[in-house]
Amino acid sequence: MFDPKSIDDMASRLADSLPSGLSNIKEDMEKNFHAILQGALGKLDLVTREEFEVQKAVLAKTRSKLEALEKRVDEMAAK
Numbered sequence: 001m002f003d004p005k006s007i008d009d010m011a012s013r014l015a016d017s018l019p020s021g022l023s024n025i026k027e028d029m030e031k032n033f034h035a036i037l038q039g040a041l042g043k044l045d046l047v048t049r050e051e052f053e054v055q056k057a058v059l060a061k062t063r064s065k066l067e068a069l070e071k072r073v074d075e076m077a078a079k
Helices: 005-018 020-043 048-077
Strands: none
Touching: 005 020
16 A cells, blocks of 8 residues: 555654664664554555545546436426
């Protein structure tokens, strides 16, 4: 779901933000950050941009059909 490169980048930035005195454990912290981020983001109920756009198009088409049907019902009721 998430681009592994993005998770790697976030973990690296978090590790880089550590104080310089902790540089000897930077690699271990980066691995820990990576695992934590991957676990936390994996638990989220998210969709990809592509899935979102597909559902958005389906909703727009459904809305259009519903509006047309409502118009027909109103016309039939007026008769």
